[in-house]
Amino acid sequence: xxxxxxxxxxxxxxxxxxxxxxxxxxxxxxxxxxxxxxxxxxxxxxxxxxxxxxxxxxxxxxxxxxxxxxxxxxxxxxxxxxxxxxxxxxxxxxxxxxxxxxxxxxxxxxxxxxxxxxxxxxxxxxxxxxxxxxxxxxxxxxxxxxxxxxxxxxxxxxxxxxxxxxxxxxxxxxxxxxxxxxxxxxxxxxxxxxxxxxxxxxxxxxxxxxxxxxxxxxxxxxxxxxxxxxxxxxxxxxxxxxxxxxxxxxxxxxxxxxxxxxxxxxxxxxxxxxxxxxxxxxxxxxxxxxxxxxxxxxxxxxxxxxxxxxxxxxxxxxxxxxxxxxxxxxxxxxxxxxxxxxxxxxxxxxxxxxxxxxxxxxxxxxxxxxxxxxxxxxxxxxxxxxxxxxxxxxxxxxxxxxxxx
Amino acid sequence: xxxxxxxxxxxxxxxxxxxxxxxxxxxxxxxxxxxxxxxxxxxxxxxxxxxxxxxxxxxxxxxxxxxxxxxxxxxxxxxxxxxxxxxxxxxxxxxxxxxxxxxxxxxxxxxxxxxxxxxxxxxxxxxxxxxxxxxxxxxxxxxxxxxxxxxxxxxxxxxxxxxxxxxxxxxxxxxxxxxxxxxxxxxxxxxxxxxxxxxxxxxxxxxxxxxxxxxxxxxxxxxxxxxxxxxxxxxx
Numbered sequence: 026x027x028x029x030x031x032x033x034x035x036x037x038x039x040x041x042x043x044x045x046x047x048x049x050x051x052x053x054x055x056x057x058x059x060x061x062x063x064x065x066x067x068x069x070x071x072x073x074x075x076x077x078x079x080x081x082x083x084x085x086x087x088x089x090x091x092x093x094x095x096x097x098x099x100x101x102x103x104x105x106x107x108x109x110x111x112x113x114x115x116x117x118x119x120x121x122x123x124x125x126x127x128x129x130x131x132x133x134x135x136x137x138x139x140x141x142x143x144x145x146x147x148x149x150x151x152x153x154x155x156x157x158x159x160x161x162x163x164x165x166x167x168x169x170x171x172x173x174x175x176x177x178x179x180x181x182x183x184x185x186x187x188x189x190x191x192x193x194x195x196x197x198x199x200x201x202x203x204x205x206x207x208x209x210x211x212x213x214x215x216x217x218x219x220x221x222x223x224x225x226x227x228x229x230x231x232x233x234x235x236x237x238x239x240x241x242x243x244x245x246x247x248x249x250x251x252x253x254x255x256x257x258x259x260x261x262x263x264x265x266x267x268x269x270x271x272x273x274x275x276x277x278x279x280x281x282x283x284x285x286x287x288x289x290x291x292x293x294x295x296x297x298x299x300x301x302x303x304x305x306x307x308x309x310x311x312x313x314x315x316x317x318x319x320x321x322x323x324x325x326x327x328x329x330x331x332x333x334x335x336x337x338x339x340x341x342x343x344x345x346x347x348x349x350x351x352x353x354x355x356x357x358x359x360x361x362x363x364x365x366x367x368x369x370x371x372x373x374x375x376x377x378x379x380x381x382x383x384x385x386x387x388x389x390x391x392x393x394x395x396x397x398x399x400x401x402x403x404x405x406x407x408x409x410x411x412x413x414x415x416x417x418x419x420x421x422x423x424x425x426x427x428x429x430x
Numbered sequence: 431x432x433x434x435x436x437x438x439x440x441x442x443x444x445x446x447x448x449x450x451x452x453x454x455x456x457x458x459x460x461x462x463x464x465x466x467x468x469x470x471x472x473x474x475x476x477x478x479x480x481x482x483x484x485x486x487x488x489x490x491x492x493x494x495x496x497x498x499x500x501x502x503x504x505x506x507x508x509x510x511x512x513x514x515x516x517x518x519x520x521x522x523x524x525x526x527x528x529x530x531x532x533x534x535x536x537x538x539x540x541x542x543x544x545x546x547x548x549x550x551x552x553x554x555x556x557x558x559x560x561x562x563x564x565x566x567x568x569x570x571x572x573x574x575x576x577x578x579x580x581x582x583x584x585x586x587x588x589x590x591x592x593x594x595x596x597x598x599x600x601x602x603x604x605x606x607x608x609x610x611x612x613x614x615x616x617x618x619x620x621x622x623x624x625x626x627x628x629x630x631x632x633x634x635x636x637x638x639x640x641x642x643x644x645x646x647x648x649x650x651x652x653x654x655x656x657x658x659x660x661x662x663x664x665x666x
Contacts (some may be wrong), residue, residue: 221626275523275527275531276534278520278522278523279523279531281519282520282521282522282523283514283516283519283520284520285482285514286518286519286520287520287531288481288482288502288503289480289502289503289506289511289512289514289518290506290531290532290534290535290579290583291503291504291506291507291535291583292503292531292534293501293503294503324591327520328475393569
């Protein structure tokens, strides 16, 4: 086999040493991707993987606490004041991060380019508006209930859009989703019950009054809204992380990499694509409900194609396929125009340039997709293998009792 | 026993008819080769059998069951497994993960490690590289991986679409040797090839495809000896 010498194996001596260290402390191996794609942050994932479990948790807890305290601390250099209220900016960032995490399921995991994600955001917003605003004639429910309802309704819309369109691939899918984004916006304009530009005012908010009798979740009070969104974001992250490491996540990756091959491996690709679409849509709907709840007003003006493209930009900027990257990308895209108000008018120019630079120098995004999920799959696989080995050994020892297949 | 039977299969790409009323059978335990030039319809035939393409006419049956309308991913469970043209491995997955994807449709997880051993015995190189990413391997290794992955579903019928494509001559011989070995272990093989010499020499039976129709058929040896085929495909 002399002619099949491939490129030299990626495991450098250092990486191998690291792998041994990891095994020594009992964490699952899985930073080979970090070895593969070294960049500005390249060593980060690797270092993270090298930390023992307890330290990872400790770091995570510190990060989460800092994230919750962000609007309270209002750090001087990071703050968006005096131009924009910082807690409100935090809420916007959290919503964008949630959007990016949702879109990342669609684009990053399953590799489906959705240019009309704003439609799901819009559906979520309208669900929250029509079920809580006094301007609407629909049945009213408490605001917090609109979050799961918005999720369910948008998931339904995701399936509705997905079933006919997910037979298309690549560019064609992108075109259809682009159209869908516009359809929802235009429907909001022409359907009388959705009240076009007049919109819905005084949306509901979560209950609770402070000492002065003012609602805790007032429109201008960003901090509680931010905490609510952040909490939902963390829950979604945990769930998305589980999906990513499960069989579902691997099937999405397989579909992203080669749909035909996935199909010939026995993966029902269509079903998994619809699932990706529906899950992504549901998260988009939740973020829409959260955004419009805080703003307190919904009309047809906020759901344009440009925002949709910015959503995609957030995912690509952060690193498609990496949920931490998606959070970073979403938060950055929301943060930059709020922080640097002098250049806010040029934000499309700046994002355009940033994307060009990212594509040239770091084509996988700020945080490249880690293969860790696959490593977890391998971990699980080895476990299965060990178990079946044990089973077959047992079967050999007692041939009469061999389990039927 | 007849494992696979194609009856008057026609396939269209839009208005263009790529396969014209093709019929042939594959018996259990055979190696059957389909040879032909570019555009003869070899890959179209393969994709129709694996279910990636729908025929516009005719019927396909597998082990006596009509599978014409069956979805590709269900055919895998039934026992048809394909190593796609151009290898089609998952670049961002490691060798082991690629192989694991091959077990997707299996109900009996207990046979997996046995099959993994079998694949690693056939392709020791894959064992050496089990933690390497598929996309970083050489063409020959990717081909091994594609065949190995297809074997992981423990197929009754293995479809190989141009396993020799883009490989060095020495390695082509080796791949064909392994294909014979897989066959001798009990897997029926349907092979599509441009490398007519090897494909005919290894096959029990073979068909020559020209613009969507079978023009010659016979045992591999008969076709190897046929002067017309010699001239057209073997360059003698």
